[in-house]
Every structure is written in C-alpha cells, then in structure tokens.
Amino acid sequence: MNDAPFDWPAFAASLGEVSVEADPALVKLKSRDFYWYSPVLKQQLRHVTADLVVAPRDEAQVIAVLRRCFAAGVPVTPRGGGTGNYGQAMPLRGGVVLDLLGLDAIHPVRNGVLRVGAGAKLGEIEAASRPQGWELRMFPSTRRTASIGGFVAGGSGGVGSINFGQMREAGTLLSARVVTMEAEPRVLELRGAEVNRVHHAYGTNGIITEIEMAMAPAQSWIDYVVGFPGFMPCAQFTDAVARADGIAKRLCTSVAAGAAAYFKPLREAILPGESLGLFYIAAQSVAPFEEMLRAHGGRTCRRLTEAAAEAHVPAFEFTWNHTTLQALKVDRGVTYLQVRYPARDYLATVAGVVAAYGDEMPMHLEFIRVDGAVSCAALPLVRYTDEPRLRAIIADLEARGCTVFDPHTYVLEDGGMKQTDPAQLAFKHETDPRGLLNPGKMRGWEESRA
Amino acid sequence: MNDAPFDWPAFAASLGEVSVEADPALVKLKSRDFYWYSPVLKQQLRHVTADLVVAPRDEAQVIAVLRRCFAAGVPVTPRGGGTGNYGQAMPLRGGVVLDLLGLDAIHPVRNGVLRVGAGAKLGEIEAASRPQGWELRMFPSTRRTASIGGFVAGGSGGVGSINFGQMREAGTLLSARVVTMEAEPRVLELRGAEVNRVHHAYGTNGIITEIEMAMAPAQSWIDYVVGFPGFMPCAQFTDAVARADGIAKRLCTSVAAGAAAYFKPLREAILPGESLGLFYIAAQSVAPFEEMLRAHGGRTCRRLTEAAAEAHVPAFEFTWNHTTLQALKVDRGVTYLQVRYPARDYLATVAGVVAAYGDEMPMHLEFIRVDGAVSCAALPLVRYTDEPRLRAIIADLEARGCTVFDPHTYVLEDGGMKQTDPAQLAFKHETDPRGLLNPGKMRGWEESRA
Numbered sequence: 001m002n003d004a005p006f007d008w009p010a011f012a013a014s015l016g017e018v019s020v021e022a023d024p025a026l027v028k029l030k031s032r033d034f035y036w037y038s039p040v041l042k043q044q045l046r047h048v049t050a051d052l053v054v055a056p057r058d059e060a061q062v063i064a065v066l067r068r069c070f071a072a073g074v075p076v077t078p079r080g081g082g083t084g085n086y087g088q089a090m091p092l093r094g095g096v097v098l099d100l101l102g103l104d105a106i107h108p109v110r111n112g113v114l115r116v117g118a119g120a121k122l123g124e125i126e127a128a129s130r131p132q133g134w135e136l137r138m139f140p141s142t143r144r145t146a147s148i149g150g151f152v153a154g155g156s157g158g159v160g161s162i163n164f165g166q167m168r169e170a171g172t173l174l175s176a177r178v179v180t181m182e183a184e185p186r187v188l189e190l191r192g193a194e195v196n197r198v199h200h201a202y203g204t205n206g207i208i209t210e211i212e213m214a215m216a217p218a219q220s221w222i223d224y225v226v227g228f229p230g231f232m233p234c235a236q237f238t239d240a241v242a243r244a245d246g247i248a249k250r251l252c253t254s255v256a257a258g259a260a261a262y263f264k265p266l267r268e269a270i271l272p273g274e275s276l277g278l279f280y281i282a283a284q285s286v287a288p289f290e291e292m293l294r295a296h297g298g299r300t301c302r303r304l305t306e307a308a309a310e311a312h313v314p315a316f317e318f319t320w321n322h323t324t325l326q327a328l329k330v331d332r333g334v335t336y337l338q339v340r341y342p343a344r345d346y347l348a349t350v351a352g353v354v355a356a357y358g359d360e361m362p363m364h365l366e367f368i369r370v371d372g373a374v375s376c377a378a379l380p381l382v383r384y385t386d387e388p389r390l391r392a393i394i395a396d397l398e399a400r401g402c403t404v405f406d407p408h409t410y411v412l413e414d415g416g417m418k419q420t421d422p423a424q425l426a427f428k429h430e431t432d433p434r435g436l437l438n439p440g441k442m443r444g445w446e447e448s449r450a
Numbered sequence: 451m452n453d454a455p456f457d458w459p460a461f462a463a464s465l466g467e468v469s470v471e472a473d474p475a476l477v478k479l480k481s482r483d484f485y486w487y488s489p490v491l492k493q494q495l496r497h498v499t500a501d502l503v504v505a506p507r508d509e510a511q512v513i514a515v516l517r518r519c520f521a522a523g524v525p526v527t528p529r530g531g532g533t534g535n536y537g538q539a540m541p542l543r544g545g546v547v548l549d550l551l552g553l554d555a556i557h558p559v560r561n562g563v564l565r566v567g568a569g570a571k572l573g574e575i576e577a578a579s580r581p582q583g584w585e586l587r588m589f590p591s592t593r594r595t596a597s598i599g600g601f602v603a604g605g606s607g608g609v610g611s612i613n614f615g616q617m618r619e620a621g622t623l624l625s626a627r628v629v630t631m632e633a634e635p636r637v638l639e640l641r642g643a644e645v646n647r648v649h650h651a652y653g654t655n656g657i658i659t660e661i662e663m664a665m666a667p668a669q670s671w672i673d674y675v676v677g678f679p680g681f682m683p684c685a686q687f688t689d690a691v692a693r694a695d696g697i698a699k700r701l702c703t704s705v706a707a708g709a710a711a712y713f714k715p716l717r718e719a720i721l722p723g724e725s726l727g728l729f730y731i732a733a734q735s736v737a738p739f740e741e742m743l744r745a746h747g748g749r750t751c752r753r754l755t756e757a758a759a760e761a762h763v764p765a766f767e768f769t770w771n772h773t774t775l776q777a778l779k780v781d782r783g784v785t786y787l788q789v790r791y792p793a794r795d796y797l798a799t800v801a802g803v804v805a806a807y808g809d810e811m812p813m814h815l816e817f818i819r820v821d822g823a824v825s826c827a828a829l830p831l832v833r834y835t836d837e838p839r840l841r842a843i844i845a846d847l848e849a850r851g852c853t854v855f856d857p858h859t860y861v862l863e864d865g866g867m868k869q870t871d872p873a874q875l876a877f878k879h880e881t882d883p884r885g886l887l888n889p890g891k892m893r894g895w896e897e898s899r900a
Contacts, residue, residue: 111670112698112734133583133667137696164695171696171738192741214696214734217583217667220561243822245614246587246621246664248562284562284664288621291642372693373823 006072008051014068018061019102021053030097033084037324039335039384040408041087048090050077050097057102059179059187059209066185066207069096069436076181077438078203080119080150083142085321087410088154088202092440100149103209109134113174114215118149118208134215137164137172141322152176152211153203156416159251159280159316160216161368162242168196172214178206180431188431197427202412204438204445205428220283221250223309225266225302225318226293227274231256232351234275235365237296239347241279242367242374247289248282253319256354258362259381262327262334265313269302276301278315320379323364327381335390337361338405338416339378339397346376349400359383361393413443420444456522458501464518468511469552471503480547483534487774489785489834490858491537498540500527500547507552509629509637509659516635516657519546519886526631527888528653530569530600533592535771537860538604538652542890550599553659559584563624564665568599568658584665587614587622591772602626602661603653606866609701609730609766610666611818612692618646622664628656630881638881647877652862654888654895655878670733671700673759675716675752675768676743677724681706682801684725685815687746689797691729692817692824697739698732703769706804708812709831712777712784715763719752726751728765770829773814777831785840787811788855788866789828789847796826799850809833811843863893870894 012020021027031049035041056062069076075095082089091097103117106128114134116125122136122143129135138160140146146155152173157166167173175191178198188206190197198206228234231254238254241247255276260266263276270276277298281289293300302315309315318326324336341349354363362381367374382390394404405416413420425444428437435445462470471477481499485491501524506512519526525545532539541547553567556578564584566575572586572593579585588610590596596605602623607616617623625641626648638656640647648656678684681704688704691697710716710726720726727748731739743750752765759765768776774786791799804813812831817824832840844854855866863870875894878887885895 112732169696170694170742171698171735174734174737192738214698214738216698217669219667244620245819245822246619248621248664248666282562284624285621287624288642288664292620369695372695 011068011072011074012052015054015065018065019055019057021055024049027051027053027097030079030082030099031091033082033087033089034325035085035087035090035410037085037321037328037335038408040387041410045087045090045410048087048092049094050091051094053097053099055099055102059103059177062098062103062179062207062209063185063187065096065098066179066181067183070181070183070185070434073434073436075436075439076207078149078153078207080147080153081121081142081145083140083146083150084154085407086415088441089150090410092410098207100207100209101147103149108132109215112215114213116148116211116213118152118211119147122146122148122151129215130218133218135218136160137214137216138167141316141320143316148211148213149208152199153201153208156200157368158320162249162252162374163369164216165369168199173199173211174214175212176208177210178208178431180206181437182431182433197423200416201424202438202441204412204432204442205424206431206437219248221280221306222283222286223304223306223315224277224279224281224289224300225269225315226277226279226298227270227301228277228296228298229274231275231354231363233297234277235347235350237293237298238277238365238367239374239376240292240296241289244288244292247285247292249285250280251278251316251319252367253278254363254365255318255323256362256364258359259323259327259364262330263318264326264330266302266318274301276318278319280315320366323379324381333384334381335384336379336381336407337394337397338407339380340403340405341376341378342401343370343373343375349402350376350378352400353397356396357393410441411443412441456501461518461522461524462502465504465515468515469505469507471505474499477501477503477547480529480532480549481541483532483537483539484775485535485537485540485860487535487771487778487785488858490837491860495537495540495860498537498542499544500541501544503547503549505549505552509553509627512548512553512629512657512659513635513637515546515548516629516631517633520631520633520635520884523884523886525886525889526657528599528603528657530597530603531571531592531595533590533596533600534604535857536604536865538891539600540860541888542860548657550657550659551597553599558582559665562665564663566598566661566663568602568661569597572596572598572601579665580668583668585668586610587664587666588617591766591770593766598661598663599658602649603651603658606650607818608770612699612702612824613819614666615819618649623649623661624664625662626658627660628658628881630656631887632881632883647873650866651874652888652891654862654882654892655874656881656887669698671730671756672733672736673754673756673765674727674729674731674739674750675719675765676727676729676748677720677751678727678746678748679724681725681804681813683747684727685797685800687743687748688727688815688817689824689826690742690746691739694738694742697735697742699735700730701728701766701769702817703728704813704815705768705773706812706814708809709773709777709814712780713768714776714780716752716768724751726768728769730765770816773829774831783834784831785834786829786831786857787844787847788857789830790853790855791826791828792851793820793823793825799852800826800828802850803847806846807843860891861893862891
C-alpha cells in the first residue's frame with residue numbers, strides 16, 4: 001500500500017459483519033510473530049504493521065473478505081497463533097492481517113484421520129483427540145498456542161518427527177481446503193502430493209481454511225529430563241535412544257550445558273555444567289530406557305507424567321525453538337542457527353563442531369527421521385557478535401558437510417526451502433494473480449514480476 | 451538316551467497327575483516342526499522322535515517334571531506350536547518333549563505391557579489385546595498356530611519388524627520367567643538385557659514359562675496384495691513404502707513372479723508373471739499408499755479389511771517363511787535361503803542377484819528396521835539341485851556383500867546366530883549343568899563338554 005491514501009474506515013465498514021480491529025496498538029500486536037529471535041530480522045521487521053486485523057469466523061467470511069480485498073487491491077497476510085520465527089505472518093506491505101483463529105472446528109477422528117479448521121490450536125486438538133485414542137503425529141514446541149493452519153503454512157516438523165519425519169513427507173498432511181485471491185475467490189481442495197503446494201508457503205498462494213491430517217495412535221508418555229556430565233556422552237545416548245527401534249518415543253533432544261544453564265524452570269532439577277537429554281518415552285518403554293540411561297552413565301533429573309509436566313513446563317518446551325526462547329528470556333545476546341548434519345556418521349561431525357566452537361555455540365540436537373533412517377538436526381545457540389561472524393560460522397558448518405537453513409530471513413527461499421518450489425510458484429500464479437497474498441515473502445514471485 | 455533300556459512307563463507314572471502321551475505315532479507327531487522346509491534337515495532329522503510328550507498345565511508342573519527328568523537323566527526339549535523351521539523343538543536325543551501349550555494364561559495389558567504364559571498362541575494374544583487397544587509389536591507368519599514362548603525361544607522377528615526391528619533389540623521382550631534344569635529347579639526372572647540369555651536359545655538353557663512383552667497401540671490394518679509387471683519395480687515400490695516415514699505400516703514384502711506363481715489362494719487375483727508387494731497399511735495411510743502405488747506403476751490385486759483377510763488367507767501368510775510353505779505345497783523341489791543385504795544401496799545388490807540367478811532363485815524381500823534405519827532381508831526360494839550348488843550360491847551371495855544365515859542346520863550357532871553367544875552359554879552352565887535341555891543344539895556347549 002505505497003500509493004495514494006486509502007480510506008481504511010470505509011473499507012472496514014464494507015466488510016459488513018466480519019470482525020475487524022483497527023486500533024493501531026492492537027493491530028501492531030497482531031502484526032508480529034517471534035521474528036525477534038533473530039537480531040537480523042529484529043532490525044528489518046520492527047516497524048512492520050498491518051492497517052487492519054480482520055477475523056473471519058468461517059470459510060464464507062474468508063471468501064467475502066478476500067473478494068473485497070482483491071477488488072480494493074489490499075494485501076492479505078494470514079495469521080494463526082503468531083508463533084513463527086521468521087516473520088511468516090508479518091505484513092511487509094501493510095493491509096490486512098487475516099486472523100484465522102476463529103476457524104477452530106475440530107471434527108471427530110475417523111479412521112485415524114482428523115478434519116480440522118485451520119485456526120484450531122494444536123493443544124486443543126491434542127486434548128480433543130486423546131480421549132478418542134489418537135494424537136497428533138507431530139507438533140511444534142509452541143503446541144500450547146500455535147494453530148494447525150500456522151503449523152502447516154509456516155512450519156515443517158517438530159516433536160514426533162523422530163517417528164514420522166517432516167510434515168512434507170507423504171502421508172501426514174492429507175488434504176487442505178484453500179481459498180484463492182481472485183475477483184471471485186474459489187475454494188480448492190488439494191489432496192495427496194498436491195498439498196505441498198501450500199505447505200510451508202507462508203500463505204503466499206492461498207488461504208488454508210481446513211486441513212486433514214493423519215493421526216498417530218495415542219500413547220501414555222513419560223516426560224524425561226536426563227543429565228550427563230559432558231555433551232558428547234549426552235548426544236551419544238540420545239542418538240542410541242533415537243535409533244533403538246524397540247523403545248517407543250516421541251521426542252529425542254540433546255542440549256549442551258551452555259544452553260541448559262538458561263533453563264530457569266529446570267534450575268532446581270539439574271546440576272551446574274550438566275548437558276541434558278529431553279525425551280518423551282512411552283510407558284511400556286520406561287524400563288529399557290532407564291536401563292540404557294544407566295549403561296550410558298546418565299542420571300534422571302526430572303521424570304513426570306505428561307499431565308504433571310503440563311502443569312509445570314513440559315520437556316518439549318526446552319526443545320526445538322523453545323531452546324532459543326528459554327535462552328533469550330535470560331540473555332538477549334544469543335541467537336541461533338538451523339543445521340542438518342550429514343546423513344552418515346553425524347556424531348563425528350557434531351563432535352568436531354562442538355570442539356571447534358565450544359561455548360560460543362552451545363549445541364542443541366533434534367533427532368528426526370528422514371527417508372526411513374534416523375538423522376540429526378540442530379538448532380545451536382550462537383552468542384551473537386555481528387553478522388559477518390554469523391556468516392563465517394555458517395560457511396564453516398557448510399564446509400564440514402552440514403546443511404544450514406538460515407533462520408535470519410523472512411524470504412521463503414532463503415530459509416528452509418533453499419530454492420523456489422516451482423509447484424508453489426505455479427500455484428501462486430493460479431491463485432493470486434495480483435500478488436496480494438503475504439507479499440514480499442516468495443522471491444520467485446517477486447522476481448517473475450520485476 | 452543311548453545307554454541301557456529305560457523304563458518309560460514307570461517314568462511316566464512317576465509324573466503323577468501331569469498329562470503324558472506315550473503313543474509312538476502321537477509322540478512322533480509332536481517331535482516334529484517344519485524342519486522339512488530344508489531338504490538337508492529333512493534327511494538329517496526324519497527319524498528323530500521323543501519317548502514321551504509331557505504337557506504341564508502350569509509352572510508348578512513344569513518344575514515337577516524337570517525335577518524328575520533331572521533325577522533320571524532324561525533330556526527335555528521344549529515345544530510350543532511346533533512351527534519352527536530348523537528343528538528347534540526336535541528332540542535329537544529322545545527323552546521328553548515338553549509341550550508348553552497348557553501355560554496359556556493371557557493377562558490384561560497394563561501400561562502397554564503384556565504378561566502372558568509361554569504357551570499362549572499369538573493369534574489368541576492378538577484377539578485378546580486388540581479390544582484393549584493394543585496389539586503385538588511383531589509376530590511370525592505362523593501367527594495362527596505359533597506360541598509366544600516358541601517365538602521368543604526359536605524366532606527372531608517378523609511382521610512388525612518394519613517398525614520395531616528384531617525381538618533382540620532392547621525394549622520389546624521385557625522379561626522372562628525361566629525354570630532351571632537342576633536337582634531342585636529354580637525359577638529365575640530375567641529382565642532387560644538379561645532376557646537375551648534365553649531369547650533365540652532354542653530352550654537349551656532354561657524352560658521359559660512366562661513372558662512380558664511391550665505391545666504396540668492397535669491400529670486398523672488394510673491387507674494389500676499389489677502387482678507389478680517386473681520384480682525390480684516391485685522392490686523399488688516396497689522399499690519406498692518401507693522408507694516413507696509418513697505411511698503407517700506393519701508389513702512390507704516383495705515376492706518375485708517365480709515365487710508368486712505358487713500362491714494358489716491368490717491365483718484368481720493376480721496376473722501371470724506378476725511380482726507382488728504384500729502390505730499391511732493403516733487405515734489413515736491408505737490414500738497416500740495408493741497414490742504412491744499409482745506413481746510407481748503398480749496395481750491393486752487384492753485389498754481386504756483385516757477381518758476379511760483372516761477369513762480368507764491374510765497377506766502375511768505369503769510372507770516370511772510362509773512364502774516357502776506356499777511354494778512347497780505345490781513344488782517339493784524348492785527350498786530357500788535367508789539373506790541380509792548390505793545396509794547401503796541394498797537395492798543395487800538385489801538387482802545384481804536377481805539378474806544373476808533369475809528363476810533359479812525367485813527373490814523374496816522382507817523390509818525390516820535395523821539400528822533405526824530401513825534394511826532389506828530376503829528369504830529367496832531356491833530351485834534345489836544339490837547341496838554343493840546351494841553352498842556355491844551362498845558363497846556368491848557373501849561375495850556380493852550379503853550375510854547368509856543358513857536355514858539348513860539345527861545347530862544354533864550355524865544358523866542365525868553365526869557364533870556362540872557367551873551369555874547364552876554361560877547361562878546354560880548355570881541352569882543346565884547336566885546338559886539335558888534340548889541337547890545337541892548349542893555347539894558351544896557340546897564343544898565345552900567334549
């Protein structure tokens with residue numbers, strides 16, 4: 001909206017009965033996510049704000065809003081719980097933030113498949129599904145507040161990826177209903193491989209209103225924090241659990257002492273200098289897990305039922321990007337990187353990186369499954385000095401065989417995607433001919449228009 | 451029992467109220483397993499028979515029988531459903547076959563753990579557990595008739611090993627109660643890693659009376675037979691499903707057309723020359739499975755609910771060693787090998803073997819999980835000419851990087867074990883000082899006595 005003054009009150013009024021928020025402070029609040037994890041994005045995006053927040057309560061209202069926005073040339077940036085870390089939901093060119101939390105219907109699980117409104121919170125989906133014998137296959141560490149639509153549009157995996165891999169793998173995300181940004185918005189239903197056209201596309205090529213996800217059979221999980229005097233023994237143990245096909249788990253994380261020292265809610269449970277393993281272990285696997293822990297020389301710092309952990313701080317809220325959040329609560333001088341270690345002999349590479357960087361980069365490993373095998377991802381903290389040093393660390397990690405996904409960019413292709421997904425770009429041409437959806441995020445589109 | 455005549459009727463009478471069978475025809479019947487899959491074992495073991503079959507109904511009776519057998523120097527060979535393929539339950543030196551099917555108590559599943567008598571049939575365990583929301587993590591293709599004790603003592607994995615690996619991996623077999631063969635038999639409870647002292651030891655070092663197993667959450671499975679015009683496309687598809695972390699499955703098998711041609715119960719469902727993929731796919735994964743099948747150029751030959759498959763012949767009764775059984779029902783001129791392909795690039799090795807042997811060795815792959823990664827095992831049929839040719843094939847497979855487990859031996863170490871397990875041997879010294887349990891099967895023991 002860089003052109004002539006625009007009559008926002010008239011536009012808001014034209015939306016009829018759809019809920020609209022115009023108060024600048026509240027609009028600014030809902031124009032943000034956790035972009036400030038990155039000192040780079042914090043500088044770049046701090047002034048970003050929408051003009052209005054519009055909160056439809058169903059798909060018909062989404063269609064009505066998009067019709068009006070298209071006609072008026074108003075950009076639309078969709079938003080769920082606002083828990084992203086890359087400015088996914090931040091409206092670079094102002095306009096409307098489309099708050100989708102009102103589309104929160106959770107249907108009964110049928111044949112292991114959940115149909116759910118895009119705005120449903122992940123925590124509420126778990127709570128609704130568990131009594132039916134099902135649970136989410138995967139969720140981000142922001143489970144308490146994130147929406148499923150936001151997870152699908154802006155995330156990639158998380159707790160549970162040790163069993164089911166990333167969300168983009170065939171079989172988890174089964175379908176999505178998507179509203180197009182056209183004079184007369186259409187509702188498309190994407191199924192099977194097609195669904196990756198809108199998965200992790202930041203809402204740049206359609207507004208997701210409803211999702212079908214394959215679920216996992218619910219299990220009774222025990223929430224573990226275990227301690228080791230050194231990081232590599234901790235990583236070796238976590239890797240052994242991750243690879244132990246007979247031990248049922250949902251989370252396998254290692255955190256170096258330098259990061260664990262920031263975990264205020266665990267301060268009484270852990271010893272100074274301890275590196276931590278964080279796990280969700282199924283009840284039937286507690287005995288072999290603890291036997292393996294003893295054999296590796298570790299100790300149990302905290303062991304809770306899932307319900308008790310929820311009442312306190314669950315183990316998963318020290319994992320994935322919550323590791324960074326826990327650190328930032330104490331020390332605004334840290335940031336982080338996203339790393340995938342090489343598929344083979346990854347622990348040797350981990351050991352080399354840990355030896356080279358020590359406490360400048362407190363290591364933090366997340367074990368996941370990739371192509372049927374255990375693989376090692378990392379979100380190490382970095383004690384930030386300046387951007388050249390950060391770039392030098394990234395270059396060195398790449399020289400060691402790691403893949404680094406830059407979390408310090410709001411551009412889709414410069415982060416986890418690495419390159420323009422042609423299916424996503426082609427789909428945007430079809431669904432958003434005027435380029436009004438979350439503008440500025442998909443480089444391939446911007447370049448094709450330039 | 452090579453020494454002086456022994457008064458079997460008096461011995462039988464001394465067992466009091468324990469059920470005894472002395473009729474030679476019935477005793478011979480219960481002295482056999484499916485050893486005749488192997489033309490080598492068929493020659494070696496055809497005359498093996500016990501003197502008595504003794505069938506205790508509880509652990510107290512097991513103790514009473516062992517006490518008497520020890521005193522009289524009578525060998526004891528334990529037996530469950532008699533579904534082994536290596537003469538595991540065949541009494542090489544006569545004496546007593548201990549029929550344990552009477553120890554068939556199935557307790558309710560607690561915290562995902564099943565406590566069960568060694569004689570309980572696997573099919574009955576499944577039937578009892580499913581309504582409680584649990585199922586076996588793994589079972590052999592002989593599920594309908596095999597006992598859990600026999601599976602623990604004589605098996606290694608099977609259907610479900612694509613998820614949970616082999617039974618010897620930590621976390622599935624949690625404990626075993628074992629009665630020793632001593633003047634005063636003791637009951638030992640092995641837990642954790644100790645349990646592998648008796649797992650796959652053929653009952654040579656203790657009589658297993660009760661077992662605790664970790665279970666899997668029950669799922670609703672769809673039984674698939676799919677067809678491909680060639681074997682390698684079929685293997686590539688099966689491998690892709692096995693590695694697809696988002697597709698929930700319990701069975702991933704490929705069978706070459708040369709073996710599938712023997713599958714009489716599938717004759718109407720499959721086309722001449724078709725190679726088959728056999729799968730158990732969870733209901734929530736049916737759509738992505740079928741999408742992947744179309745992408746690979748395969749077709750669905752048969753698709754049944756699990757209940758409908760049970761009423762007919764379930765897909766798993768064409769897999770694992772049932773592949774061999776189905777072939778032998780039609781053609782007594784075939785036998786088989788047990789092969790583990792190399793961990794890396796296994797499909798390239800499979801392609802080389804298939805090209806080299808063609809229809810002399812119709813290939814049959816079973817995908818399983820090993821150390822957190824998908825791995826490829828095989829039980830190819832072999833059109834048997836003579837033993838030198840069989841040995842030449844084995845040597846060639848080993849030269850290609852395969853590990854071959856000889857199924858043509860009743861000696862523990864010469865089959866799947868490859869070498870004496872020192873823990874099993876040490877445990878036999880402790881539990882069976884006179885060497886009366888299943889004598890002749892553990893080479894390490896025989897050699898230590900020689």
